Amino acid sequence: MTLLELRGLRKEYGGRIGQAATVAVDGVSLAVAEGETLALVGESGSGKTTLVRLLLRLTEPTAGQVLFDGGDLAGLTPARLRAVRREMQVVLQDPYSSMNPRMRVTDIVAEPLVTHDPAVRGRARRPGLRERVGGLLEAVGLPAAVQDRYPHEFSGGQRQRISIARALALEPRLLVLDEPTSALDVSVQAQVLDLLAELQRRRGLTYVFVSHNLAVVRAVADRVAVMRHGRIVEIGPAAQVFDAPGHAYTRALLDAVPDPDPRRARRRKAG
Amino acid sequence: MNTILEINDLSVEFRLGTGTVRAVENVSMHVAAGETLAVVGESGSGKTATALSVLRLNPAPPCVYSGGEVLLDGRDVLTLSEKELRAVRGNDVAMIFQDPMTSLNPLVKVGAQLAEVLRVHQGASRAQARAAVVPALSEAGIPDPEHRAGQYPHQLSGGLRQRVMIAMALIGRPRVLIADEPTTALDVTVQAQILDLIAELGRRHGMAVLLITHDLGVVAEVADRVVVLNQGRAVETGDVMDVLTDPADDYTRALLRATPRLELP
Numbered sequence: 001m002t003l004l005e006l007r008g009l010r011k012e013y014g015g016r017i018g019q020a021a022t023v024a025v026d027g028v029s030l031a032v033a034e035g036e037t038l039a040l041v042g043e044s045g046s047g048k049t050t051l052v053r054l055l056l057r058l059t060e061p062t063a064g065q066v067l068f069d070g071g072d073l074a075g076l077t078p079a080r081l082r083a084v085r086r087e088m089q090v091v092l093q094d095p096y097s098s099m100n101p102r103m104r105v106t107d108i109v110a111e112p113l114v115t116h117d118p119a120v121r122g123r124a125r126r127p128g129l130r131e132r133v134g135g136l137l138e139a140v141g142l143p144a145a146v147q148d149r150y151p152h153e154f155s156g157g158q159r160q161r162i163s164i165a166r167a168l169a170l171e172p173r174l175l176v177l178d179e180p181t182s183a184l185d186v187s188v189q190a191q192v193l194d195l196l197a198e199l200q201r202r203r204g205l206t207y208v209f210v211s212h213n214l215a216v217v218r219a220v221a222d223r224v225a226v227m228r229h230g231r232i233v234e235i236g237p238a239a240q241v242f243d244a245p246g247h248a249y250t251r252a253l254l255d256a257v258p259d260p261d262p263r264r265a266r267r268r269k270a271g
Numbered sequence: 272m273n274t275i276l277e278i279n280d281l282s283v284e285f286r287l288g289t290g291t292v293r294a295v296e297n298v299s300m301h302v303a304a305g306e307t308l309a310v311v312g313e314s315g316s317g318k319t320a321t322a323l324s325v326l327r328l329n330p331a332p333p334c335v336y337s338g339g340e341v342l343l344d345g346r347d348v349l350t351l352s353e354k355e356l357r358a359v360r361g362n363d364v365a366m367i368f369q370d371p372m373t374s375l376n377p378l379v380k381v382g383a384q385l386a387e388v389l390r391v392h393q394g395a396s397r398a399q400a401r402a403a404v405v406p407a408l409s410e411a412g413i414p415d416p417e418h419r420a421g422q423y424p425h426q427l428s429g430g431l432r433q434r435v436m437i438a439m440a441l442i443g444r445p446r447v448l449i450a451d452e453p454t455t456a457l458d459v460t461v462q463a464q465i466l467d468l469i470a471e472l473g474r475r476h477g478m479a480v481l482l483i484t485h486d487l488g489v490v491a492e493v494a495d496r497v498v499v500l501n502q503g504r505a506v507e508t509g510d511v512m513d514v515l516t517d518p519a520d521d522y523t524r525a526l527l528r529a530t531p532r533l534e535l536p
Binding site: 215 | 313314429458459460461462463466485486487488489490491492511512515516525526527528529530531532533534
């Protein structure tokens with residue numbers, strides 16, 4: 001079943017009289033099925049961040065549609081849009097800049113609940129909230145007791161776990177993961193990727209995973225969309241895109257990835 | 272092999288109000304002319320503190336070089352006077368950093384920044400310095416170097432800026448090049464080009480290259496030998512082929528296992 005569908009999505013920036021507009025996203029159509037991981041791959045300027053903003057409707061498209069669970073996000077009233085937003089959450093690259101340093105973890109993780117949940121709204125200290133936050137923290141592999149601490153007391157990997165707990169608070173169906181491990185050390189990255197896989201299995205989550213790191217994408221994606229200059233140049237099952245890339249740009253991108261096996265690295269250089 | 276840089280039992284401490292952090296503990300390594308040595312580790316492993324020690328660039332205080340020596344052509348950098356150090360910096364040893372935008376002056380044209388290196392470090396005349404700029408940019412693989420020399424850093428892409436940094440580092444013909452995460456901020460296709468450029472120029476000019484990185488893929492691509500750092504200690508040293516295909520240390524093995532790769536082994 002399709003959860004998210006983009007149809008002919010286009011976004012232009014600027015473009016005054018006598019000046020051409022910058023086309024950040026140029027006619028993108030794709031569908032994401034419930035429970036799958038679609039990876040969005042591209043280099044800087046490829047339009048992947050703009051595409052993410054469009055599908056979360058943080059930016060209005062110049063043309064085209066975003067359908068979530070069959071409904072067009074464009075026509076929604078503010079109240080309906082809020083309801084849909086509960087079902088789509090985002091985890092950003094930098095866990096340092098995506099939380100308020102003066103809030104305790106308990107308030108950071110509870111904030112979406114306080115904002116969106118009618119049963120909690122306006123009553124932040126409502127009994128039961130601490131238990132819910134504690135449960136969310138445990139789901140991402142942190143002890144419930146850390147909720148009284150501040151963000152600076154955690155490492156980068158722990159902070160990214162807190163970001164994930166916050167994103168899960170409203171029990172969304174879609175998680176947009178925008179370079180979720182790019183700021184992390186490689187051993188920590190592996191742990192966070194494992195956590196994301198486990199959460200997806202247990203909760204049936206749908207992931208849109210944005211990354212410039214093709215080796216990470218290979219490890220997590222069911223399907224891969226390769227973006228360049230605002231367009232999707234290739235989309236398909238991960239195994240096919242990686243093992244039999246159909247587009248010259250995809251091949252160039254794959255060839256450029258450094259391989260930690262020196263035998264392979266040298267063979268490639270020689271041939 | 273002709274060893275240019277030799278680090279013996281280096282220990283570096285940061286004496287902070289809250290206590291002493293031992294960033295580097297008894298680390299040794301050596302780099303020969305024309306060779307690339309990779310120093311690999313995660314955050315906090317001491318790789319940058321080690322690299323900065325070669326030019327004594329760690330902020331002191333709080334940094335104290337508590338033990339060991341850093342020999343550049345047999346002279347211990349850690350005991351040089353400030354004046355002698357200035358002669359080493361930019362002449363014998365040059366550095367490039369991760370983010371070229373913060374290392375370039377945004378208000379000065381690229382060509383003038385390159386010329387300044389020769390004027391300050393080698394006492395070149397204005398005309399001599401200017402004449403060296405375009406060949407230096409050209410050697411770093413910058414297309415249309417005459418035009419680029421007249422541009423400001425913000426007019427260049429990230430890859431071109433890093434090429435400018437390489438040109439600037441090499442214009443004084445240093446014997447040692449220290450590259451601290453030189454491609455981490457770059458796109459993957461650009462990264463491959465910059466790594467090839469550093470390796471090629473290192474070989475051509477017989478430079479000793481010290482490459483600091485967190486990425487084992489980068490190590491495999493360009494390094495001859497590798498030192499693996501963990502929590503300030505060198506846990507494994509050796510030929511890249513040996514260390515990455517048959518690691519002897521548990522930490523190296525864990526690091527390799529955690530590194531995602533395109534092709535499964």
